[in-house]
Amino acid sequence: MDAKVSPYLQGLDKTTANYAPLSPLSFLARAADVFPDRTAIVHGSQRTDYRTFYKRSRQLASALTALGIGRNDTVSVMLSNVPPMLEAHYGVPMAKAVLHSMNTRLDAAIIAFQLDHAESKVLITDREYAPVVKEALALASVRPIVIDYSDPEFPQTGERLGAHDYEDFVQSGDPDFQWSLPADEWDAITLNYTSGTTGNPKGVVYHHRGAYLLAQANVITASMAKHPVYLWTLPMFHCNGWCFPWSLSIVAGTHVCLRWVRPKPMWDLIADEKVSHLCGAPIIMSTLLNAGDDQKRALEQPVEFFTAAAPPPESVLAAMKTAGFNVTHLYGLTEVYGPAVVNDWKSEWDDLPLDQQAQKKARQGVRYVALEGLSVLDPTTLEPVPADGQTLGEVMFRGNVVMKGYLKNPDATEAAFRGGWFHSGDLGVQHPDGYIQLKDRSKDIIISGGENISSIEVEEVLYKHPDVQAAAVVARPDEKWGETPCAFVEVRPGSAASEDDLIAYCRQHLAGFKAPRTVVFCELPKTSTGKIQKFALREQAKAL
Template sequence: MDASVNPFTQGLDKTTANYAPLSPLSFLARAADVFPETTAIIHGQQRTDYRTFYRRARQLASALGSLGIGKNDTVSVMFSNVPPMLEAHYGVPMTRAVLHSLNTRLEPAVIAFQLDHAECKVLITDREYAPVIRQALSLATVNPTVIDYSDPEFPQDGERLGSIDYEEFLQTGDPDFQWSLPDDEWDAIALNYTSGTTGNPKGVVYHHRGAYLLAQANVITASMVKHPVYLWTLPMFHCNGWCFPWSISVVAGTHVCLRAVRPKTMWDLIADEQVTHLCGAPIVMSTLLNAAPDQKRDLDHEVEFFTAAAPPPESVLAAMKTAGFNVTHLYGLTEVYGPAVVNEWKREWDGLPLDQQARKKARQGVRYVALEGLTVLDPETLEPVPADGETLGEVMFRGNVVMKGYLKNPEATDSAFHGGWFHSGDLGVMHPDGYIQLKDRSKDIIISGGENISSIEVEEVLYKHPDVQAVAVVARPDEKWGETPCAFVELKAGSSVTEADLIAFCRERLAGFKAPKTVVFCELPKTSTGKIQKFALREQAKSL
């Protein structure tokens, strides 16, 4: 036998019998086969089982195919958390096209830019957003086929922009449409745009493999057993709902749709539908906790709540636990399909004092099971920083749940992947136990008199004040120091705390140079996903 021939490479090729491209589309097909009568979607009084969900997704795919939609064509959608948004997550990629979910809070010019940049062929839009979509289409150069959605459960007054209604369009499709998996699991499945706070937004491209892996990792991270009930408090347009539109099918769970985050509606759905899981920014927690007493409900089961953005203050964590919620802290970015890091809680921490538990929960954590690499590196040398919980570096990612890259932007893609890692732009530390903790965005570090100040560190102190509802700290230009910390604060109702009170509170707990020199009381500007818009506050601080 020829020694140069390796027996493990001979006659052991990929075939249709032993290989299929990974795609989350297979999750819905399996759920419909195994649990056809299980409730898949709840929307108002509507109840849709998995058999019907799967048939409607295939109808959508078939109808889109009749319009000529095929591989790498872009289908844009403008939806709140309604059933057609779930159908689009399957029906669009069943045609091998790419799903582009528009942020419902965007202004017309940004929507127009995205439609043009994505080369949108079809736009499906909820009539609620007709005014902004009409303006966007007037600014865009593309001329997509427009399909209007009229919500039968929550009718909207918006005008019809297209020539066909979504339900009418669906009826033109074949519910037994024979879709197929992608040619390659590396093929694009979705397009999501970054916030674009510094120039035009960048188009982040996801592939089928990454969506498949993160969807399953969500199930593992959330400890989802068969038939969970998931409340859609997180916008599905945000990183494709952190891939949960695909995750829930893995365990044949129930999607509980929610057009808007309203306290009474959320409490009623959680209690009446026996919701087991939900995700959202800290603002969702505040909405639940600050609901009027007659809107709250007593829960007879524990609910898993997954949050990202700023770590919740100790008082909020305690209040959520009392209300029946177990909070888990996640971290990620659009470029890593949403959450790719989890604060993996260890049983031995249960016995720690509450303040120490809160410090543990404030850390972003360790890599998801689907992520191959997570580290903190010196951004210049790409050498690991000491795992001492103090040395600052840039958080970097590597693996299958990192984006393909930025659409039509090779320079930005090359920069983001420099050195074989995805550069997050987030600054953090590595603790001795391997858990990372964010300290700031690179653009949010305040440099005062040559000293680096973490805005997150100052915010964490201010959140401990009992009168503080929400806070954001940014740099304010200063002739002497270059920059000084400026705190923008939302107070709780009825508070009479003063600027001097909060500055003194910080000086008791921080080095003097880290304490804010200015405190502004206001309602903080937030994105549609509840994140505080620091870029707007930086501009405001410059004009003070």
Template sequence: MTGATIYDHGLDRNPANHQPLTPLTFLERAAAVFPDRTAVIHGGLRRSYRDLYARCRRLASALSAHGIGRGDTVAVMLANTPAMIECHYGVPMAGAVLNTLNTRLDAAIIGFCLDHGEAKVVITDREFARTMGPALRQAGVTPLVIDYDDPEFDGPGERLGTIEYEDFLAGGDPARAWTMPGDEWDAISLNYTSGTTGDPKGVVYHHRGASLLAVGNVVAGNLGRHPVYLWTLPMFHCNGWCFPWTLSVVAGTHVCLRQVRAKAMYDAIADHGVTHLCGAPIVMSLLINAPAAERRDLPRRVSFLTAAAPPPEAVLAGMAEAGFDVTHVYGLTETYGPAVVNEWHADWDALSKDEQAARKARQGVRYPPLEALDVLDPETMEPVPADGETLGEVMFRGNVVMRGYLKNPSATEAAFKGGWFHSGDLGVKHPDGYIQLKDRSKDIIISGGENISSIEVEEALFKHPAVAAAAVVAKPDEKWGETPCAFVELKGSETVSAEELIGWCRRSLAGFKVPRHVVFTELPKTSTGKVQKFVLREMAKAL
């Protein structure tokens, strides 16, 4: 410290004026202020904030009684169920670290995650026994295995552990004081990246970041007081963008949903008065393409936060017509989920529908808790011109950036090179400061020395009325090096030829950007709706 002032003496931190930030206190407050308010809906189950808080304390107590404490990993393989919400509080209330496992990964990857995270406890839904059983047999760790037998699940699946979740909770004491983090830098959760090449990386979140991002969601998502939130986004994905903690800030209601289906979503929205939901563009497509028999009248306009690929303009227009107000957010696993929001300006309402959709397709500006966001030249680390044209890498800096990658110092150092988190996403910065993604650095197509944004080509394809989904990747070409290759899903009974789609693209794209090949197929997707372009690149090579 240099230049000490009168404010640097006798004004030190102490327990009365400084406590570690943590999202755990949000639930404590919600239960104290709104104890009888419905916190969780799951099928016929209704659970109040009083009961939710008590059950989370029971879970923390039971874990502590089994020797689980600070820095121990508790891995969970759960759908969007009440138990998953409780684990987001009860596990860190014991001082432990929550590792939410992607339910769609294979046994080998799950086994790797259990070993890499040194899981001491595994809580697993009966539905996922076919994957978790082999994963546990392959893993070197021998955790305590707790089965969760969800009454709403009536499919096949065996129990793998020695105790069922409800019996385990019964052994906990809700009167036992739960553990505040000793330091807000303490780890609260571990999230593994998708690992499309090599082993997945373990992204570590801290209590401070989770607390700040949870509050940021309230602001960015305009949640207001007592929202009713439908769980269409997997809670295993970036801890459900921190929304399990966000809902307690505003004493909102969690409406659980095991499977994302159009009819189930419309029923939940109509029956429970859902006000908010989140998801990838695939969820929007399910909603707007649902047959009339599966739809219900919405009791009010519903807020939809979407991320992943930029929403096609046609999808955005369809959502508005169906009664959904879409807010575009952007982030990565390494930024606790969404850390960028497309803040809407009132005067944009006067723009044409096409102009509005084009504005909505931009990723936007930083979340309130994020200290810095920019598009930089990754070589010089200098900001690119704010001209909407010059490509650079999107970079983040602030308190909602991960601690780093578990047991991977080289990857952590590379990610934080130059004092910024390198996203790997290529984008531009518009004159008003809003950023817009153009591609992942690995997805840019270089044809005859010209850079082609796959997103731009996909946007052109999406505008065709017969196209339900599209993804564009590079196809090796002897003359040009690479050329765009389009993979397309059509709507229902719609038909269109490859030649027609190529001609359609020529109307709005420069000649070198037009796909040379069009393949009609179902797009391979991750569990969160992201298209697996690495699979499509292999398919393109084989053409």
């Protein structure tokens, strides 16, 4: 007798009536339908409503399609927090292509590597970055179609590098372009590169489904009501702005663009535009708090501030609260679409003494609603460590907001997903209430101003200096930047190299933010096998 087939498996199939691939592109289409006249973007004197935002995104998609750009083609952008960056987050995937947002602080060699590794077909670049992009294009093997953006609100003098002007290119597109959702929600939507902790950076691939879910989780985590006003202090190139370019469309919010992070423009925009939310590294808090009295503004509205990296000191949190900001601590990585862990504050903690509140705030927290699994595991056995707040393990993630994998790097992808978990490389503990707390970084990453700096990369440059015999780079706590690179150096006999000499040398061979701020000349502490004891150097750096 044949086994009975469950009625739930008969005639209940996916159809166009009951299933559609998840993609954040649908958020903008809905916002334009429901709130067409609502202000979507503020940039200088420009005001763009959702009807126009959607139209321009479709025009960009149409123009890219006319160039022959299609599914899985890479469109690279070198842009600051300006309207074309927002349009690219929709227009590029509407053309079925993959958006590759580049860090505007990178040097030419790394930019060239990324263009080649991504096999970029198109490059949209701001004229501000013309010198470094021109050098990168000369180094790269690929020859992308270059489109120059000239900011009408903040004109730049950099030379034009391509045959296309961005505004003319967009206007050549069809405002009624008939885009469609991806055939598969697992299709790639964006490509983001890690900082390259060893060797070249790795290309992290996001899919439409993950971007859709993380964007919604941001709205929930940030308690965003309808029509929030969001100030772009976080670089949009960083994990696609933590997916907030898509989040704002869900609630028809307003993007307030910020080309440069400067204290007076930030205070003015927060006050004049009635900003309700912003994100950023601790450097943003320092910039706001250290502004002159003639630059600060009294705020009529409370502002939600979401920060990552090292938790801010209690004194900074208190100063931010006095200034009108409520700070929430987030944690994540490029491989999990940006933030995937939140220090979810409980109201009963408000009654704790300040020192105990500070201890609670120092923890990274619990998983986002879009993340299925967050745990601290023994990196060898993959067994959970005791939730005692003491036992070290590796922080691991699992779920729909974990990357597809590393582009053209199956070995690294397999290693990252060993045992069915994404291995973060961060060491931490789990407290009895389930909240996790980071204790160290297994790869000695330095987080400065929200940017990841590889200590190994800096060390490799120092070792190339003719006077350097040995070098080790660690993080030094910094009130403004969170952390800065601190180099401990042994020089060769007879060397006359100074601290300024070595810092200048590093600046010649690295992006400026990666160069050490401090150089200490000493004999490096080593184990009996000759391994440099970085933990000892970190303690010395703290005492400097």
